[in-house]
Amino acid sequence: MDNHTIKTVFKEYIHPLDSKVIQKMVDHAGLDKYVKKLDILTFTNAFIYAQLKNLDSLKRISNTIKRKKTVQRLVGIESISKSQLSRKNRDIPHEIFEVILHHLIQKLHHILGPRMVSKELGKLHLIDSSTISMCLSQYEWADFRETKAGVKMHTSISFCDGISYPNKVNLSPARPADETQLDALIVADKKVLHVFDRGYFNFEKFEAYSKAGI
Template identity: 80%
Template sequence: MDNHTIKTVFKEYIHPLDSKVIQKMINYAQIDKYVKKLDVLTFVNAFIYARLKQLDNLERISDTIERKKKTVQRLVGKESISKSQLSRKNGDILPEIFQDILHHLIQKLHHILGSKMADKAIGELHLIDSSTILMCLSQYEWADFRDTKSGVKMHTSIGT
């Protein structure tokens, strides 16, 4: 995808996300209570962009945001985000907030399309999870994960 296409697709992904409603959810859950640099909405924008560009790790996401000053920084809303910030924020956000956002989007879809068409569209939804299972390095040398840890990555896809 070229930059113009990325901008257009990115805006289409962000458009249904009503930032005021999501901000109320975030405020209620007090996720960003003491946050100074990386808030949840910026985090979500960064990961939507990363998904579009097929950036496969936190370092590539961070580097891309840092390098592409005019395009990505405007889309994401930050000049730079370190991989450690992304990692910490990912650990801080409870999965329930994403469940609430999904529920909000499903309600919005039902309102726009009607129940029958919305149910048909949602019926084609696939949920994907990627979890890392950490293991002892001395017992599982074959499972290289980091210099000091072993681990395996488990990908799960659930179709409805």
């Protein structure tokens, strides 16, 4: 993407994030107490921009913000060190982003209206996982392989009238099989069609779901 496109896409990503509502969530949880510079909203902006530009390290994120005035205006800070980014990334509980996700899903339901939600959104759910490799020495709890750690992000995507959005996201260590997360991702609704690959094969669960009419 060129710089103009990046700015446009970035603003489209940021637009649905109701900063006042998110700030109330953050204040209620006391997550930004005594923070002067890198609050959660600024951190989120920085990593959304990094994702769009494929900045694959904290150092690159830090250097890009420091060098480019346009990025500073988009993100909301003039400079930040990689160590500050690392500490903030470590300290933010992942649950706050789950709350933000659920808030966005509620907004989508409100925009589409209850009639469309009840008739369309529940019909097709796409289930899959993505594996994120990590450093074994720093994340020993994230059981994966002998030489590296990792987590899996198991995602259920709702599909409606050409629009898709995450319905549920579960994190787990990378080693356990995908099918261990089926119960958490399946929607107990007879009108829902679930689509997933062979990683989720478990015939005992399939039989139980069938008996329940899923």
